[in-house]
Amino acid sequence: MPRLHWHMHDLPAAGAVLSRTTQSGPGQWLATAFVGLWLLTACAAAPPPATAPGAAPALASDEAGLRMQMQRAEQQIATAGNRVRDPALEAYVRDVACRVAGAYCPEIRVYLLQVPDFNASMAPNGTLVVWTGLLLRASNEAELAGVLGHEVAHYRLRHSLARLQKTESALNVLTAVQLATLFGGVPLAGDLSTLAAQGYLAGFSRDQERAADDVGLRALQEAGYQPKAMASIWDGMLAEIDAAKEPQPPAFFATHPPTPQRAAGLAAMGAVLENPNTRNETAPDRYLAHTQAHRADWLRDELAQRRYPRTEVLLKRLATTGVRPGEVAFFQGELYRLRNQSGDDALAIAAYQRALGGAGAPPETARQLGLALRGAHREAEARVAFARYLRDTPTASDRVMIESYLAPAP
């Protein structure tokens, strides 16, 4: 099968895509409509010319000024207290980014920040920032690659420069710079949701988003990843947002509108780009192996946000993506305990017990079960759980506290 190339500047290829889609059989009409609409709107966006790999802006240009601002922000990101200092994980994420960035790889510097929201951004100087909330939510390497490919596409298409050039006042210039640096998790001033509420930014970014989807999905396919992966991580976030009913969307979606139409468009384009002659790799095992050591910390950060409907959806999703059942069940128990609604104490006890019966339960599971049983006045069972905790975790720093629970009442 000939390899499909399509791009917003490439109408003949778009025609080829539509033709191929139509010939694929029943059920493809909807996908065809989405792809056609997508390409038409992308064509109308008339984005600035893409940057060439290794190209540097003129010294006196707006772009050089924007890069300079970002270099300052990058210094803050590099020394931020919430930077994940795990060279192996950082190198892994960089490898994934490089696979979708191709010739732009040498320009990318990856930073992982411990922030429990879904977000990634690439600044005009090559700073690629990934939040741990994204790493927690990606269920395989292809999904991560899809988001990173999208962000690299913003970089390739010089969208930050276009945003800066569209601003009309000093205030808006400042806002654009703030937005760029906010994506790095280093807010210079204000709050992302406040900035994103400004109409000119939200309206402006949608055309860029379509263009970045276009370029990013093609890069995903060319790197040998499953091109449907971008749609699947999008679906996961849509499910969380639907469950949450929060007034403000997660940070990433303030400028990446998570509409069902967009998700459907991504799915349709992914289906079109799927090529049986290529690997269509998703690599869930490799992804889980690289992120396993951090997942419990990321889930604790997630639970600390007290957004239980979203977290419940997330945990259900993790249970289907290869995360060890004991780990998922433990954090479901933690969610019920913290939510503390009627009946949640029983749900928490059942979840902890389920966790102890499955692989991957954290060491503190037996302790949490003991505390929950103690709260339910099931003292004998609590003592058994505490004893198990002390036996399984001989170096626990709260050992003296637990032993006090086991001591006879005075």
Add this chain to the structure above:
Amino acid sequence: MTRIGSGIAALGIVVLLTACATGGGSSGPLVGATTAQTIGKQYAVTAPIAYSRFQARQIGAQVWTVNGPLLDALYLYEGLKPGATLLGAPEDAKLPRVKAGMAAHEVAELLADTLRVTGASQVQTPDLAPARFGTLAGFQFGLSYVAQDGLEYQGLALGAVRGEELLLLYFTAPRLHFFASCAPAARQVFGSVTLR
């Protein structure tokens, strides 16, 4: 409430600004070791050294400091009722809340998650153990975290549940120099609690 840049240490600044802006408290140097200081209606403590004191009514606590709240801060809560948070701002759904009859582990989690929500990372509450809060059976634990600016903090906490209220004192300071310098006095304050 938006993220506070330097985690709980920045709370000190918030407290000070709030107190100044609203006229909501009194401040001034504490008298030394011989004078008991009452903390709300529940207990009193004795200061072994001179502290500056800021009374933050919005969070129901006093904040004592030697070098300024970013460098050392001792928080003395007057008695936290169910539903209260450690930062005030009761409308913020993200902030963990006090529950009636909290277990010691839950109190450590309350402080740790409050820190996490305010932007701290690598939050740990080690060495949870039984301790006396005056004559009450209470608990103590350590504290460590990294603020958003990369500064590492260390701390200590002492708490107890009396009736429905949580009584809590905690001390936090940068790990480098200030914790070692100021922690001994904080421990003496912890040991001086007398119930009222």
